[in-house]
C-alpha cells in the first residue's frame with residue numbers, strides 16, 4: 653500500500669506550498685524537459701504501433717508485466733489486470749498516458765477536463781481515443797478515505813472508469829484505487845487551494861488549457877470556421893458572437909452577412925471578421941464545441957453510509973459558488 657509509510661499527503665502538500673516561487677519554476681522546467689523527451693519517445697513509438705515504456709507491440713499482453721499500454725485493451729486484458737496496473741501506477745501516471753494517447757488522434761478535444769462541465773470534484777475528467785473512453789474521479793471524501801468499500805476505501809483513493817465501444821469495461825465503483833503519496837499530495841494541494849493549482853502536462857493538453865483566458869485570443873484569430881456540417885459537428889470550439897452597435901449608430905444586416913461570407917471564403921472565424929465593423933462592440937464567448945468528448949458522470953447512486961458525506965460535499969460546492 654503506497655500510503656502506509658513515508659511522508660503523508662499533507663506533508664507533501666505543505667512541502668510543495670512552502671517552496672519559493674523560483675524553486676517551483678526550476679523544478680517545473682526540469683520536469684517539463686524530461687516529460688517532453690518522454691513524450692517524444694512515446695509518440696514516435698505509438699505511431700509505429702509500439703509501446704515506449706515496455707518496448708513491446710501495443711497489441712501485446714503479458715500478465716506478468718503490467719504496462720500502461722494495457723489501457724488500450726490488447727487481447728487478453730481483463731478488469732482485474734487494469735486494477736493491478738492502476739494500483740501499481742496510481743492516478744497521475746495513467747492520466748498522463750491516456751492524455752498522450754488521446755492527442756495522437758486529435759489535439760485537446762478528446763480530453764474533457766473542463767471544471768465547469770464537472771460536478772465540483774477534485775478530479776474529474778474523461779479522455780477518449782478511438783473506441784475507448786477513460787474517466788478519472790476523486791472527491792474530497794475519496795481523498796480523505798470513506799466507509800463503504802472495505803479497507804480499500806478507507807485510505808486516500810481514486811475511482812476509474814473505462815468504456816469500450818460505449819459499453820462499460822470498468823465502472824467507477826468497481827474498485828477503490830490507492831493514491832501514491834505524490835498523487836495524494838497533489839490532490840491535497842488542490843483541495844487546500846481551490847482553483848489555484850494548474851496542472852500542465854507536456855504533450856497532454858486538454859480543453860481546460862485550450863479554453864484558458866490566455867488562449868482565447870489565439871482561438872479567435874487563428875481558428876477557422878467549419879466548412880460543412882460534418883466539420884462543424886467535430887469542431888473543438890464554439891464561438892458565440894454578439895455585435896452591438898454603439899449608441900446613436902445603426903448596423904446594416906448586409907454588412908454582417910457579407911463579413912460572415914468573407915470569413916467562410918477566407919477560412920477564418922466569423923468573429924475575427926466582425927471585428928472589422930466600424931462603430932460596434934464585438935463580444936465573443938468561446939466554449940467547448942460539439943467535437944469535444946463528454947465527461948462521464950459518476951453515478952449518483954450511493955450506499956446509504958456514503959450519502960451523508962456526499963450531501964455535505966455538495967453543500968460545500970454550492971457555498972463556494974455563492975462566495976465567488
Ligand SMILES: [Zn+2]
Pocket residue numbers: 703704705706707708719720721722
Ligand atoms: Zn507497454
Ligand SMILES: [Zn+2]
Pocket residue numbers: 793794798805809810811828
Ligand atoms: Zn471512493
